[in-house]
Amino acid sequence: MLALQILIDGFAISALYALGAVGFTLLFGVSGVLNLSHGAIVVVAALIGWAAASILGTYLGNLVGVLAALAAAYATYFAVVRPIQRSPAIPREETEIFVLTGTLLWSIMIQVGAAWWFTDNPVTIRPLIAGVVNIVGVRTPANEVMIAVLCWVVIGLLWLLVNRTRAGRALLAAAINPRGLVLLGFELDSIYLLVWTIYGVLAGIAGVLLASFLGVGTNNIGQLTASAFSIVVMGGLGSVSGSLVAAFVVGYLETLTAYLVAPTLRPVPALLLLVLVVYVRPQGLLGRR
Amino acid sequence: MSKPHLLRPALFAGAACLALAGVAQAQExxxxxxxxxxxxxxxxxxxxxxxxxxxxxxxxxxxxxxxxxxxxxxxxxxxxxxxxxxxxxxxxxxxxxxxxxxxxxxxxxxxxxxxxxxxxxxxxxxxxxxxxxxxxxxxxxxxxxxxxxLTSAFIAQSICDAQHDLLVTGLHMKTAVIMSEDAAWTTPLDERYMDCLPKAGLQVLDHIRFNPDTTDFTPIFRQIEAKNPDVIVTGISHVGVQPTVQWRDQQVPIPMVGQSSQATTSTFWKDTNGAANGVVTASAATPGVALxxxxxxxxxxxxxxxxxxxxxxxxxxxxxxxxxxxxxxxxxxxxxxxxxxxxxxxxxxxxxxxxQFYGKDDPFTHALKYGPGLVTGVTFQWQDGKQVTLWPADKANGKLQFPPFVKTQHAAN
The missing domain is CATH 3.40.50.2300 (Response regulator)
Incomplete structure (x- = not known):
């Protein structure tokens, strides 16, 4: 009974982690950007989605939330990341450090601004499906089941997009050899824009789903960035499948700890594992560099 | 005659000073x-x-x-x-x-x-x-x-007094689990809970303190459900929205009463999309009730x-x-x-x-005096978007009413 409970709860939270981390890792794989404002963009989706839902209803509210995350992702790219990448004053080898710092500061700005506007209290979006279902004796919110399914549907769509469309294959190529792609006549700018678009939508969906599952607020921004970051490092930077595996490892490890040890210690074992992975296998579980 | 004569200028000067001081203070x-x-x-x-x-x-x-x-x-x-x-x-x-x-x-x-x-x-x-x-x-x-x-001790006492009347006398409840966030104010709160809940007629089956950073309360609710208490007595202030929404979404069949500070303002209803329905909390006062x-x-x-x-x-x-x-x-x-x-x-x-404040010799020097005729706090329940006062009885404007997923009848058996 307890085992089944852990299996169900762990699956839902892992699926949500996976969705959050996939965009993050894709962004790094394709454009080399480690976006430390990830948590802030996720929370923007939740807050705007919540505010919009009270006026427009739950479905439209969720949509507005996702669009808000997309807008926040574009703002991050155009106002923070691209100026740093293009600045002649910043030496090429230091660009990544500047992007890290820039996105971190951007995240703090969003956090303080959003806390001032919305308060730092967590918000929750009304579940798309109310009620509970009984899965072999475990009372599970129907919304939780739907979230797990939806996460996998979105990840499946992403797989189709990357592997079955021309634009998607260009993304993959950019991850492997951007210079070659330019020689073939592709505009790197439009590829970067595409990956930021995909990233914004994924972060937005993760944000509104998180708001309807557990509730989320500006105080969670740091934790959200940190968990996406550790999942991606554990899975191997830039490796989408590695991130999926790592998301489930972290999700289940946390759930096991919360149920069997103490809810307070929830994030600890996963962080210890991360240290171990970095020490023993620095390229991550499925990393390629 | 000479005395007043001598004194007069002094008095006059003094009065002038006082008046000037008065003017200065009136401006400041x-x-x-x-x-x-x-x-x-x-x-x-x-x-x-x-x-x-x-x-x-x-x-x-x-x-x-x-x-x-x-x-x-x-x-x-x-x-x-x-x-x-x-x-x-x-x-x-x-x-x-x-x-x-x-x-x-x-x-x-x-x-x-x-x-x-x-x-x-x-x-x-x-x-x-x-x-x-x-x-x-x-x-x-x-x-x-x-x-x-009120100090934590008196808040806990107020909750014990209220729940004795509402749950023990009213609904024949017998057992409780304490669920508090880990913070400075809940240490004395829980101490008093452990003491006054049994005296009020609620045996304490478990005492859970959780990290205020907790986002997923599912394991905590499961742990509580496993003990099968009649009621959850809370001590939460830094958290509020997440446990309340998850309690509703997961349809945890146990009523939640106690101190839920965020629930004391009307924004809580909006923040939780109405998941607060049925939540009982202590507060200073409630809208519409003339303390x-x-x-x-x-x-x-x-x-x-x-x-x-x-x-x-x-x-x-x-x-x-x-x-x-x-x-x-x-x-x-x-x-x-x-x-x-x-x-x-x-x-x-x-x-x-x-x-009024307790004096120098009282252990709670300069704390608000607690008791009937002074400050007792109130206990209210969120019902369909309204804060309905339940306790003290002479201020009550409604009766306890839980959402359908909350089971209160097994307590009576």
Whole structure:
């Protein structure tokens, strides 16, 4: 009974982690950007989605939330990341450090601004499906089941997009050899824009789903960035499948700890594992560099 | 005849000095520093209510001819920022007293500064017993601190008294699990719960303290359900939305009562999308219930001005500005020792009841006196978007009513 409970709860939270981390890792794989404002963009989706839902209803509210995350992702790219990448004053080898710092500061700005506007209290979006279902004796919110399914549907769509469309294959190529792609006549700018678009939508969906599952607020921004970051490092930077595996490892490890040890210690074992992975296998579980 | 003759110029000079001093004081406002938590639900009412109190006092001509001026600061829920704001209020803005914070950790950080700088300080939302215990232990040093809200011990007592009437007598409940966030104010709260719940007729089956950073409460609810208690007794203030929404979404069949500070303001209903339905909490007062003649006018004016109903800190801060300003008026000067002496004589009928402070010899020196005829707090339940008062019985305007997923009948068996 307890085992089944852990299996169900762990699956839902892992699926949500996976969705959050996939965009993050894709962004790094394709454009080399480690976006430390990830948590802030996720929370923007939740807050705007919540505010919009009270006026427009739950479905439209969720949509507005996702669009808000997309807008926040574009703002991050155009106002923070691209100026740093293009600045002649910043030496090429230091660009990544500047992007890290820039996105971190951007995240703090969003956090303080959003806390001032919305308060730092967590918000929750009304579940798309109310009620509970009984899965072999475990009372599970129907919304939780739907979230797990939806996460996998979105990840499946992403797989189709990357592997079955021309634009998607260009993304993959950019991850492997951007210079070659330019020689073939592709505009790197439009590829970067595409990956930021995909990233914004994924972060937005993760944000509104998180708001309807557990509730989320500006105080969670740091934790959200940190968990996406550790999942991606554990899975191997830039490796989408590695991130999926790592998301489930972290999700289940946390759930096991919360149920069997103490809810307070929830994030600890996963962080210890991360240290171990970095020490023993620095390229991550499925990393390629 | 010669005596008055000699005295007359002296008297005249003295009277002139007094009159001049009077004129100077009439011009100088009573400046009160108010430090709130603008980004937190429970703490955001502090500065708003203080401003309202100052406006109301000034509309009636001020206190002893002096206007009341409120200077507000935000501590961003941080003790360091709280102390900095306090120092600034004293050294830069020259206030006569400071009203601050719903967070015990912040109040406990400010308290030694109130002692060092000899600055009267009232916390209107923090609850830790340590605040007033400190004053008792070293009165001469710490006497500048006052506790303008019930201590954790009295909050727990109020909850035990209320739940005895509502759950034990009313619904024949017998068992409870305590679920509190790990914070300074809940340590004494839980201590008193462990003592007074059994006396009220609720056996404590388990005692869970969780990290305020917790986002997923599923494992905690499962752990509680495994014990099969009749009721969950909460002690939550930093968290509120997440456990409440997850309780509803997961349809945890056990009622939640106790202290849920965020639930004391009307924004909580919106923040939880109505998941608060059925939640029972203690508070200072509730909209629409006249604890005293000022409760309803204040609540309505606040709601009109700010859109939402005040959290418990709104009521207590509104009162605190009044009794602090009156104490300064009675003292006839800004001298902190005189103000403290007058504060100790406070007997003010505020929005939450009659306000008096325990004396030097009581273990809770300078804490609000608890009891019938003074301040007891109220217990209310969220029902369809409204705060329905259940306790004390003479103030009640409704009956307990839980959402369908909550089971209360098995307690009667």
């Amino acid at each position: 406002p009573i400046r009160i520093g108010v430090i709130g938590e603008e980004s937190a639900v429970a703490g955001a009412s502090i500065t708003k209510a203080a401003q309202m109190a100052a406006d109301d006092i000034n509309a009636k001509g001020g206190i002893a001819g002096r206007k009341v001026e409120v200077i507000t600061y935000d501590n961003h829920s941080s003790a360091a920022d709280g102390v900095r704001a306090f120092q600034r209020a004293v050294s830069q803005d020259h206030v006569v007293g400071v009203i601050a914070t719903y967070i015990s950790e912040v109040a406990l950080a400010i308290e030694p500064w109130s002692a060092r700088l000899h600055m009267p300080f009232i916390t209107t939302g923090a609850a830790s017993n340590e605040i007033s215990k400190q004053v008792h232990k070293d009165y001469d040093h710490f006497k500048y601190t006052f506790h303008g809200w 005293t003649e000022t409760t309803i006018p204040f609540t309505e004016a606040y709601q009109k001005r700010f859109g939402d109903s005040p959290s418990y800190t709104g009521y207590t801060t509104y009162d605190a500005v009044h009794y602090l300003a009156e104490a300064v008026g009675r003292a006839g000067s800004n001298d902190p020792d005189k103000v403290v002496a007058e504060m100790e004589k406070t007997n003010y009928l505020g929005t939450v009841g009659r306000i």
